[in-house]
Amino acid sequence: MQLNVQTISTQASAKLKVNLGYDSAAVLVKNFGTDDIWCSANEDSTKTIGSVRIPPDTAQVIIRNAPNAADANTFFDSIYIYADSAMTDAVEIQPVR
Numbered sequence: 001m002q003l004n005v006q007t008i009s010t011q012a013s014a015k016l017k018v019n020l021g022y023d024s025a026a027v028l029v030k031n032f033g034t035d036d037i038w039c040s041a042n043e044d045s046t047k048t049i050g051s052v053r054i055p056p057d058t059a060q061v062i063i064r065n066a067p068n069a070a071d072a073n074t075f076f077d078s079i080y081i082y083a084d085s086a087m088t089d090a091v092e093i094q095p096v097r
Helices: none
Strands: 006-010 014-024 026-031 037-040 051-054 058-063 076-083 087-095
Touching: 006 014, 006 076, 014 026, 014 087, 026 037, 026 051, 026 076, 051 058, 076 087
Parallel strands: none
Antiparallel strands: 006 087, 014 076, 026 058, 026 087, 037 051, 037 076
């Protein structure tokens, strides 16, 4: 068995789309870098609207929020990661369910 884990590098002021490989209701995002990163489920999100800030040397589980019954069966198939600075192999992403 192989774990579905991806390690990515960030690019300065660039939003990177990370395909998860399959649908997931929750994603663990770890920031091993030296600067904050932001994670969102939508390409149109900004740092202040629709994103989660993850400080250096911390991790966050991002859970799909289903505000109504129509959204209950929707999942992540990708997430977006962005940072103010370029950091090599700074972010680890793992779907957890």
